[in-house]
């Protein structure tokens with residue numbers, strides 16, 4: 001039986017795909033600011049992240065879910081790359097921005113924008129609108145716990161007051177959404193570690209453990225450089241001073257954790 005393909009890459013032409021990254025270290029110095037990508041939402045990710053994941057893990061016409069949509073980077077990319085997309089965000093204002101930008105991007109994709117808490121939203125009714133019951137790729141870009149205060153909305157993972165609550169909140173989002181991922185397909189979690197009370201808090205490691213416990217298969221841990229925003233550049237000197245004094249290294253990377261959903265076990269008939 002032929003192997004089921006999960007992308008449109010023609011492996012007889014693999015040497016031509018120079019734009020597809022295959023290393024685990026991503027040094028991307030310039031964000032893609034083309035079209036409606038603006039990078040003005042504090043805490044957005046660079047479009048190259050969803051772009052790489054979509055090209056690698058989906059085919060044209062397939063469905064991508066982003067459970068923390070923010071300013072809509074993933075759905076703009078879906079529109080550009082001919083994939084259908086569903087985006088959820090708890091903040092109705094940023095969801096409007098996402099909708100405006102993705103809808104104004106050229107393309108014929110089906111796009112669905114959902115305002116709500118990703119740990120609670122019932123996705124069945126949205127999927128059934130399009131006669132589907134599963135998606136083919138999920139991208140998660142949650143708040144890195146409380147380092148950016150996105151909004152005051154109850155349920156926002158950034159507003160939880162302990163690491164344990166943040167991890168439990170994230171786990172609920174996974175439980176409520178990843179069940180809609182087709183088996184043997186991929187999900188990407190974009191997360192950074194943080195520094196708190198003079199300690200490195202390894203959010204990425206906690207999340208890897210959480211996903212392994214759920215039997216997801218860890219396919220890659222990608223380390224990506226963080227592009228400096230203007231604000232950060234101004235603070236560079238003071239952070240260097242603090243680092244030298246405090247015995248730590250300044251964050252200049254984040255992670256893209258790639259997991260594959262295992263094949264569902266068939267229930268034994270009695």
Ligand SMILES: C[S@@+](CC[C@H](N)C(=O)[O-])C[C@H]1O[C@@H](n2cnc3c(N)ncnc32)[C@H](O)[C@@H]1O
Nearest residue numbers: 044045068070071073089090117118141156157
């Ligand atoms: C790191 S940002 C995502 C940025 C996005 N990738 C972009 O490029 O604009 C995280 C987003 O998650 C949203 N959020 C936080 N908790 C949520 C929850 N429980 N359900 C849905 N969205 C949530 C926040 O409102 C915020 O917009």
